Amino acid sequence: MSTTHDLVSALKAELKAAGVTYADLAVQLGMSESSIKRIFAKADMQLSRVDDVLRALKLDFADLARRIADEQPASRELTLEQEKAVVADRKLLLMAISCLSLWTFEQIVGTYTLSEADCVRYLVALDRLGIIELRPLNRYRLKVAKGFRWRPNGPVMHYFRQHVVHDYFSGGFDDEGELLMLVHGEVSPSEASALVERLQRVGSDFAQQHLADQKLQPAQRRAYTLVVGMRSWLFAAFRDLRRHPDPQDR
Known part of the structure; x- marks a missing residue:
């Protein structure tokens, strides 16, 4: 699905949530209702028109973009490269598992001997790997499904078999x-x-x-x-x- 399509779909959802009809929007933008319907039907909207709709909704573009990101389908499995990067540093693996468990930045710092600077550095690394989306104030959004699985024969499961199985089952x-x-x-x-x-x-x-x-x-x-x-x-x-x-x- 294209970014423009995602954007228009999100605008439709916001209009519906706000109870704003195409007729209402047409009046606010000084356009005909048929023109508004055509724009949304084609899912092809110029940025200037997007700004107009956002103003009518009293919505900030950053908020809309964040909502679009939140609705993107999450990955159910990491790539081989992502897993290799995660297990290459045990502290990064710890941070990844903490994020998958939805721990807050404060919980991680309060539980482990990682400095705040280290935690931020590892959050940035996970963001670059595409596992999380790092947000202001060290908050984040998972970009993988909560019920995702590690690759059956991938680096993380190999690490698990070598270093974790005995500890877990003991x-x-x-x-x-x-x-x-x-x-x-x-x-x-x-x-x-x-x-x-x-x-x-x-x-x-x-x-x-x-x-x-x-x-x-x-x-x-x-x-x-x-x-x-x-x-x-x-x-x-x-x-x-x-x-x-x-x-x-x-």
């Missing part, structure tokens, strides 16, 4: 709100796919609840990490005992 999983399940079984491939879809919905539910609970005070929230996995696999210690090795086990 816990007891016996505290409030914690659970560890290991379930074995045989099902059809189609049913396995259906189960994967349901597990993806659980991940999405977790992400949505995280967003909903942002209205709570930090003291009322607790950080959790949900890990969901399902694969056709045989434990390495048992593979040499199998009469007919399955290629999928390798």
Whole structure:
């Protein structure tokens, strides 16, 4: 979708929200209603005309641009280059995870031994990578979907397997709100796919609840990490005992 199309669509939405009809706008701009309809139908508007509409709406262009940016579809997966850049610096990775968890600048500085200057520098780096949009006063907007996934065989998951898996699974999983399940079984491939879809919905539910609970005070929230996995696999210690090795086990 072109930028002009986005701009005109946003103006339409603002007109509707303000209860301003094309007829009302035509009167304010000294134009015919048919001309206004034609301009919006073609989604082709000169900047001078955009300014006229904004004045009629008593809206600033910067506010409109920000609203357009907020409505852009978020990426559900980072590029290989983005992930490589993130894992190349553990402090940048920490900052990225903090942003994905929607932590404020003040929370990050208050929790970790990063200076304010370092935090700003890493926020700028994430902005340049296209992961966030940095805004005034060290605020930001995520440019990735909250429920996005790291690339299955990408740099971040490689880092996770090397440095995080043992640390994560070494816990007891016996505290409030914690659970560890290991379930074995045989099902059809189609049913396995259906189960994967349901597990993806659980991940999405977790992400949505995280967003909903942002209205709570930090003291009322607790950080959790949900890990969901399902694969056709045989434990390495048992593979040499199998009469007919399955290629999928390798």
